[in-house]
Amino acid sequence: MRGELTAKGKATRARIVEGAAAVLRERGVGAATLEDVMARTSSSKSQLFHYFPGGKDDLLLAVAQFEADQVLEDQQPYLGRLDSWEAWRLWRDTVVRRYEEQGDECPLGSLFLQVGRATPGARAIVVELLHRWQESLAEGIRAQRDAGRLPADVDVDTRAAALLAGIQGGVSILLSTGQSTHLRAALDQGISDLRRLGGEPALSRR
Amino acid sequence: MRGELTAKGKATRARIVEGAAAVLRERGVGAATLEDVMARTSSSKSQLFHYFPGGKDDLLLAVAQFEADQVLEDQQPYLGRLDSWEAWRLWRDTVVRRYEEQGDECPLGSLFLQVGRATPGARAIVVELLHRWQESLAEGIRAQRDAGRLPADVDVDTRAAALLAGIQGGVSILLSTGQSTHLRAALDQGISDLRRLGGEPALSRR
DNA sequence: AATAGAATGGACTGCACGGTCCACCGGAAG
DNA sequence: CTTCCGGTGGACCGTGCAGTCCATTCTATT
Structure with missing residues (x-):
């Protein structure tokens, strides 16, 4: 598992990672088995251990990296350009x-x-x-501050941290209850408090 | 497992639940085994299945209920009396x-x-x-509103939901990274935004 | 004291699942 | 055409663990 992967090998490895990610999402980490992954990706046990010598943990780690990259990618291009309140709204959506x-x-x-x-x-x-993630949010807050839409003394890092925490919690609650109200509340409240800081009055609330 | 539990039985059951809770905290749900619980609680397998006929899932459920009750209890008496900014601060702490x-x-x-x-x-x-949890927060916000320390039109439920999401996220992040900065940020930011709504200027920030 | 039913101990079972091994395939380079 | 090596198939193994069962010991009620 050094650079010694042919094109075919890389394709197989990628197929396994993606399939495993799907299996993990569906069954949960605890319940998912290597055999589930084998079935899903039409691969054999030897392939799994060929590409992930460390076994299940190794595979899980690769999936985690894959999913982590996905998370931020899914928020682009907005997350990278939070330089107007409109962009913030689109990102939120x-x-x-x-x-x-x-x-x-x-x-x-x-x-x-x-x-x-x-x-x-x-x-x-x-x-x-x-x-x-937090750095992207902080960058967006700085952009708004530098554009004069937020006071100069806004506490960028704390704001970004709080917003990120709200999102995480909102997602957790969505996962546990199936309700997205908390995620929406955290985002809407977080952003509108920010705007209020900049002098804009309250935002529409549905 | 109907009312048919003697005093001794109830004590044993409680001992098992508490011990299992400790084991689960330490090892994680996936890794914890019934034998761990047996060792920790000095009980035998037949006891586990006697008190939790549904097996592991049954036990896990009982532990979940136990922990859930604990969560709110640990926040008392403050959570039940959020009727001054001082009480809010103590609760936060x-x-x-x-x-x-x-x-x-x-x-x-x-x-x-x-x-x-x-x-x-x-x-x-x-x-x-x-x-x-959210209802307690909402109650606290209402108390402050009714005392005139928050505007009459404050959106109680959204505020409470956003605050709760922030806490959940802060805790998640604490669990994943070991850092409590996000939890603190979410609480501090959430509460100070609330106070600002009521006309109080910015709060001390460390 | 007797008896019924709860409480307990712990051996035993079954198997699911992670991990190992070896034999075979396929394609690219010489 | 051969050779080499990465890629692939799948049988096989060991074990850790949930769950079953029955024998034994308490405890309460009469």
Whole structure:
């Protein structure tokens, strides 16, 4: 498992990772078995261990990385360009839509709690994801501040951290209850409090 | 498992639930085995199945209920009396302390995602917990509003939902990363935005 | 004291699932 | 055409763990 992968090999590996990700979302980390992955991806046990010598943990880690990348990608292009309130609104809509569609499937949440606990590798993936996510939000807040739409002394990092926490919690609750109201509340409240800071009065509330 | 439990029986059952809760916190739902519980609670397999005829799932459900009750209890008496900004501050401190002490042990989070997915019983426990929690927050906001410390048109339920989401997310992140900054940010930002609504200027920020 | 039913101990079973091994295939390079 | 090596198939193994069963010991009620 060094650079020694042919085109075919890389394709197979990718197929396994994607299939495994689907299986994990459907069955949950605890319930998913290697045989489920084999069935889903039409691969044999030797292939799994060929591409993931460390066995199940190894595969899980690869899936976690895959899903983590996906999370931020799904929020583009908006997350990368939060330089107008309109962009913020579009981003908000994207996040809400993405997680509502996902329903109660849990791409990363369970991976965090199940794998992430023990292994340092998984924890690193989560930390990295959260860091990049929060940094994008902070960047957006700075952009609005620099454009004069937020006061100069706005506490960028705390705002970004609080917003991120709200999203995470909203998603957790969506996963547990199937209701997206909390996610929406966190986003709407977070953004409208921000706008209020900039002097804009209350936002429409449905 | 109807009313047919002697005093001794009830004590044993409680001992098992508490011990199982500890084991689950330490090892995680996926890793914990019935034998761990047996060892921890000095009980035999027949006892486990005697008190929890449905086996592991049954036990897990009982633990979930136990932990859920604990969560709100640990926030008392403050959570029940959020009728001054001082009370809000004390409550905030309690929450932060509780989860920081708990560290990355995960009393309910993993139970949600692991058991909660499939079984309707677990989901009901979570929904009930969240509902009671949010209702307490809403009650506190109403108290402040009625005391004239918040505008009359404050959107109580959305505020409460957003705050709850922030807490949940903060705790999730604490569990995944070991950092309590997000939990603090969510609480501090949520409460200070509320106070600002009431006309109080910015709050101290460390 | 007798008896019924709860409480307990722990051996035993069955099997699901992760992981190992070896034999065979296929295509690219010489 | 041969050779080599990555890719693939799938039988096989060991074990860890949930769940079953029955024998034995308590406890309460009469």
